[in-house]
Amino acid sequence: MTSAKNFICVCGQDDFLTSRLGKERFETLATDVQANDLSREIVNGLANNTGEVETAVNRFRDALKTVPMFGGKRAVWFKDINFLADTVTGRAEDTQRQVQALQELLEEIDPGGAAVVMTASPIDRRRSFMRWLEGHSDFTLVGGGEASGEALAEAKRLGTSFDGGAVELLLTKVGANSRLIIEEVHKLATYVGEGAVIEEGTVAELTPNVAEWDFFEAVDRFFADDLSGELDALQKHFFSGGDARPIIAALQRRNRILLQVRVLMDVGGLGVPSKRFGFDKSAWARAKASYAKHFGGDEEKSSFNLFTQNQWYAGKLVGGEKLPPPRRLIDNQQEFVRAFEEIIRRSSEQEQVLREMILRCLSAWCWYIFD
Numbered sequence: 001m002t003s004a005k006n007f008i009c010v011c012g013q014d015d016f017l018t019s020r021l022g023k024e025r026f027e028t029l030a031t032d033v034q035a036n037d038l039s040r041e042i043v044n045g046l047a048n049n050t051g052e053v054e055t056a057v058n059r060f061r062d063a064l065k066t067v068p069m070f071g072g073k074r075a076v077w078f079k080d081i082n083f084l085a086d087t088v089t090g091r092a093e094d095t096q097r098q099v100q101a102l103q104e105l106l107e108e109i110d111p112g113g114a115a116v117v118m119t120a121s122p123i124d125r126r127r128s129f130m131r132w133l134e135g136h137s138d139f140t141l142v143g144g145g146e147a148s149g150e151a152l153a154e155a156k157r158l159g160t161s162f163d164g165g166a167v168e169l170l171l172t173k174v175g176a177n178s179r180l181i182i183e184e185v186h187k188l189a190t191y192v193g194e195g196a197v198i199e200e201g202t203v204a205e206l207t208p209n210v211a212e213w214d215f216f217e218a219v220d221r222f223f224a225d226d227l228s229g230e231l232d233a234l235q236k237h238f239f240s241g242g243d244a245r246p247i248i249a250a251l252q253r254r255n256r257i258l259l260q261v262r263v264l265m266d267v268g269g270l271g272v273p274s275k276r277f278g279f280d281k282s283a284w285a286r287a288k289a290s291y292a293k294h295f296g297g298d299e300e301k302s303s304f305n306l307f308t309q310n311q312w313y314a315g316k317l318v319g320g321e322k323l324p325p326p327r328r329l330i331d332n333q334q335e336f337v338r339a340f341e342e343i344i345r346r347s348s349e350q351e352q353v354l355r356e357m358i359l360r361c362l363s364a365w366c367w368y369i370f371d
Contacts, residue, residue: 005138006109007116011084011130012142015121016179017150019080021142022119026077029115039074041066045081045120050094053083057098061105064114074114081120090124099129106136150178154185159194165278166200168312173207219250223258223317227362234354244343244350252336253303254317259329260306261318264291266326278315335361 008029010022030040041063047053056078063076083090084099109116118137123130133139151167162170170188174180184207188198191206218237221230237247264270269287273279288307295305302308324332339357343350 005136006111007106007118007137008140009118009120009133009137010140010142011120011123011133013122014142014178015080016182017142018119018121020182021140022077022079022117026075026079026117029117030075032073032075032115039072040076041074042077042079045078045083045118047083047089049089050092050098053089053095053098056081056083057102057105060102064105064109064116073112076114076116078116078118081118082122084120084124084127084130085122086124086126099127103129103132151181151185154182155189155198158186158189160189160192161197163197163199165312165316166198166203168278168310169200169203169316170207171310172313172316173203218247219254222251222358222361223254225362227358230358230362231355234351234358238351244354245340247354248336248340248343252333255329255332255336256303257306257309257314257317258323259326259333260295261314262323262326262329264306265323273315273318278312281311284311332361 008025010018010025012018026042043056043060043063045056045060047056060076060078063074063078066074083095089095106116106118125131151170152162155161155167170181170184174184185198188202188206192198192202218230218233221233234247261270264287265272269291270279271283292305292307295307306314335357339353342353342356346353
């Protein structure tokens with residue numbers, strides 16, 4: 001493959017996606033050169049300080065000027081460049097001088113003698129050098145879409161697809177880490193086979209709960225009022241060396257979301273969600289238009305603002321079942337605060353503190369039922 005520009009530039013905020021596409025482009029270019037180590041070279045662009053930036057640029061210069069032993073064309077990949085970001089190193093004057101030197105090297109590339117790929121992540125697109133790259137290279141910006149789009153695109157690439165809320169469940173379990181998303185999609189696609197559909201149950205069974213600070217079993221058991229299951233989940237968590245505070249934080253987040261949902265359902269802003277598809281999208285949009293202003297208007301994902309949550313995920317938390325009354329949800333929050341204060345005072349008894357909290361919360365709910 002021959003680029004219309006003198007070199008190829010692949011960049012973005014996600015280092016995994018950037019490096020993966022850059023590798024694909026480099027391997028394609030490398031097929032046009034001789035199959036020996038002297039005709040292909042990879043230069044590492046990682047730099048923690050200005051001295052390392054200078055070293056990386058000099059190595060790239062040497063790679064461009066090296067002549068293959070048997071003549072012909074060379075393929076060079078300047079990979080993992082990280083000094084184009086808005087960092088202390090990226091803003092330094094010495095780094096800016098090296099970036100200018102890099103631009104001069106790129107301007108002088110003879111595509112007939114060298115096939116060049118450069119990959120950079122993260123980047124600061126406000127820099128003049130980035131704008132120059134967009135106009136003077138075969139430029140590709142990767143990453144910028146939603147994580148769900150990455151998962152769907154990778155599934156399509158592998159000849160499969162997601163069903164219903166399967167992709168949302170996947171993101172809930174692994175978070176927004178592109179590397180984990182891609183690896184999990186590969187695993188799921190291999191399991192179901194080419195041409196098959198990845199269903200929600202398959203994701204639930206095969207994908208581990210690795211999203212940061214998400215402790216699904218302990219949280220799910222708590223809000224399902226499963227006392228014995230909750231105590232078992234706590235025991236497993238602490239047996240493996242877990243800490244109490246992340247569990248309390250996860251319980252607080254879920255409880256805050258449920259409290260907001262309960263209030264909106266009580267005033268008619270939201271109906272009962274489907275167990276499979278969550279809240280109705282049109283009803284969610286209407287509720288957001290009417291009530292989002294009361295939640296501070298922050299677009300960053302937060303359990304303090306229901307409308308920064310995914311509509312499907314929020315509906316799955318409710319599960320189509322009757323929600324606890326606001327009184328119980330408020331009491332839960334107070335118990336979580338109480339448990340946190342107890343942990344500070346009794347730091348060596350974290351499991352016991354949580355067990356006491358669970359017993360108070362779930363036994364109090366039994367009284368609400370019969371009250």
